Amino acid sequence: MKYTAKRIGMLLITMVLVSLLTFVAFSLVSGDPAQTKLGVEATPEALAALRHEWGLDRPLIVRYISWLGGFFTGDLGVSYRYGSPVWSLVAPKLGLTLLMCLMSFLLIVVISIPLGVWSHRWVGGAFDWVHTAFNQLCMAVPPFFTGILLSYAFGILLRVFVPGESIDLGAHLARSLRHLFFAAVCVAIPRIAMTVRMMRATVVGEMNKAYVRTAISRGNDRHGVLWGHVLKNSLVATVTFLGQTMAEIIGGSIVVEQVFGVPGLGSFLVSSINTRDYPVVQTIVVILAFWVVLAGTLADLIDRAIDPRLRLGGTK
Amino acid sequence: MKKKLNGYLLAGLIITGLLLALTILGTFWTPHSPTAQSGLKFEAPSAAHLLGTDKLGRDIFSRVLRGMGTTLSIAVATVLIGAVAGTLIGAVTGYFGGAVDDVLMRLNDAITAFPSILLALVVISILGPQSKINLVLALGLVFIPSFARVTRTAFAGLRDMNYITSARLMGASSGRILALHMLPNTLRVLLPALTIGFNNAVLAEASMSFLRITPLETSLGYMLSESQGMFASAPWYALAAGITIVLQVFGVGLIGEGLQRLNGGDA
Numbered sequence: 268m269k270y271t272a273k274r275i276g277m278l279l280i281t282m283v284l285v286s287l288l289t290f291v292a293f294s295l296v297s298g299d300p301a302q303t304k305l306g307v308e309a310t311p312e313a314l315a316a317l318r319h320e321w322g323l324d325r326p327l328i329v330r331y332i333s334w335l336g337g338f339f340t341g342d343l344g345v346s347y348r349y350g351s352p353v354w355s356l357v358a359p360k361l362g363l364t365l366l367m368c369l370m371s372f373l374l375i376v377v378i379s380i381p382l383g384v385w386s387h388r389w390v391g392g393a394f395d396w397v398h399t400a401f402n403q404l405c406m407a408v409p410p411f412f413t414g415i416l417l418s419y420a421f422g423i424l425l426r427v428f429v430p431g432e433s434i435d436l437g438a439h440l441a442r443s444l445r446h447l448f449f450a451a452v453c454v455a456i457p458r459i460a461m462t463v464r465m466m467r468a469t470v471v472g473e474m475n476k477a478y479v480r481t482a483i484s485r486g487n488d489r490h491g492v493l494w495g496h497v498l499k500n501s502l503v504a505t506v507t508f509l510g511q512t513m514a515e516i517i518g519g520s521i522v523v524e525q526v527f528g529v530p531g532l533g534s535f536l537v538s539s540i541n542t543r544d545y546p547v548v549q550t551i552v553v554i555l556a557f558w559v560v561l562a563g564t565l566a567d568l569i570d571r572a573i574d575p576r577l578r579l580g581g582t583k
Numbered sequence: 584m585k586k587k588l589n590g591y592l593l594a595g596l597i598i599t600g601l602l603l604a605l606t607i608l609g610t611f612w613t614p615h616s617p618t619a620q621s622g623l624k625f626e627a628p629s630a631a632h633l634l635g636t637d638k639l640g641r642d643i644f645s646r647v648l649r650g651m652g653t654t655l656s657i658a659v660a661t662v663l664i665g666a667v668a669g670t671l672i673g674a675v676t677g678y679f680g681g682a683v684d685d686v687l688m689r690l691n692d693a694i695t696a697f698p699s700i701l702l703a704l705v706v707i708s709i710l711g712p713q714s715k716i717n718l719v720l721a722l723g724l725v726f727i728p729s730f731a732r733v734t735r736t737a738f739a740g741l742r743d744m745n746y747i748t749s750a751r752l753m754g755a756s757s758g759r760i761l762a763l764h765m766l767p768n769t770l771r772v773l774l775p776a777l778t779i780g781f782n783n784a785v786l787a788e789a790s791m792s793f794l795r796i797t798p799l800e801t802s803l804g805y806m807l808s809e810s811q812g813m814f815a816s817a818p819w820y821a822l823a824a825g826i827t828i829v830l831q832v833f834g835v836g837l838i839g840e841g842l843q844r845l846n847g848g849d850a
Contacts (some may be wrong), residue, residue, distance in 0.1 A: 555698065
């Protein structure tokens, strides 16, 4: 419990650091947004009024604290582009991106863990190189290229989903889910390859340990040892790796959303960067970073639940 | 461990070598102009246009040749920035430890909280006018933390080795120890890290130009984004650009795999 509290404390510190870095960086680049909005011929009174309305007349640190508080109250400032509250623009998109990333994550877990455990059988075999080469190939395919291929194969040839159709979970749930599923697959493929590769190395390492030899020499069935003992001992490394994978899934989703026309945070982020809508950009950036940090913390806590050695004040 | 060329290394070197030869060729000569119209639009692959033409009638083969150069130069510059700065930081923090190490590694943690593409997007939107130089700077910056982490671990592991201690006792300066005694011994982890870094850089550059963040007309990622939605009418466009990216990354990935096996790493 003490560890959990400490880990959550570290999480909060990282979150503050991450949001502070982002906020200061974007405050420095955004110059005077009131001037940008109203143009060079604006009267000083109008400028002052807009600055006051946007809260730009307050010191940086006060603005930062009230902005950070906005993640709890929902008041994250006003979009320069749309003039409406940032939160009301971001909230509906957050759900879509979250859903897509979770689908991708689930795919990775469900496919790569069994494959990773099973793949140790290939080691040293005649077809080891096929396995390794295929793995490298999967890692080499950019998600947006897979996206173009899948859109054609499943969207145009097989008509499983309609490419470019607007995604609305409320209006047509099943169709939207199918659409999101293919986007999630594109993000997942290279990550599955990486997880399998990493797991394979871990499982092979475990298989060479004395306890496995003992268990097998005592007459335990190989399968049981593999799925019972070895998998359990490989899980800590895997969970840590999967926690880090979250960052890459989010990174991948930013690009894949463009291919599949998913109106999520990624597409919104890119269009907001292009229009220099900094209040929106900094909010999305911080939400995504929070998410990554949260996944890392969760992975650490799960590791401790799995491995008692970590709980007994072992190395961490 | 017998040091011999393994299949992965050989295959990787062949693929990468061929692509490199094409890239060098493309820098000096392309069959048609990569930016000007040289045929009708959406011509299928033929003897005149090996990979067909795009929606503006430009020769795709020429565009791919030139695009490989763009991608390669950006990726190499990016990895150089990341590797040099990252190795410096990793060497200093790993060897000396202490407060500098703590502070830099916490900062490193905070930075790695941003997915790399997100960080690159943030940095480039902060650097402002979106140019090739800024793209390289943004991507280079993104790659520093991972190199710093890898080299830090390697240097910290070597710090207390006997030969380092004896070098120190003989009065060798820290700089000499770091550069002459430790650096060569970290190559074992640094070289595979370089291949992974290069591949991430190629993919990151492709993603950035796919998102059209930087106006790189002849970049493989940009070509892919142009080809989007035209797969049914001109599949060769997306395939040419996409497969080239895949081969670039695949080749270097195999080299990395081969290097790791030479070192007796991952089974």
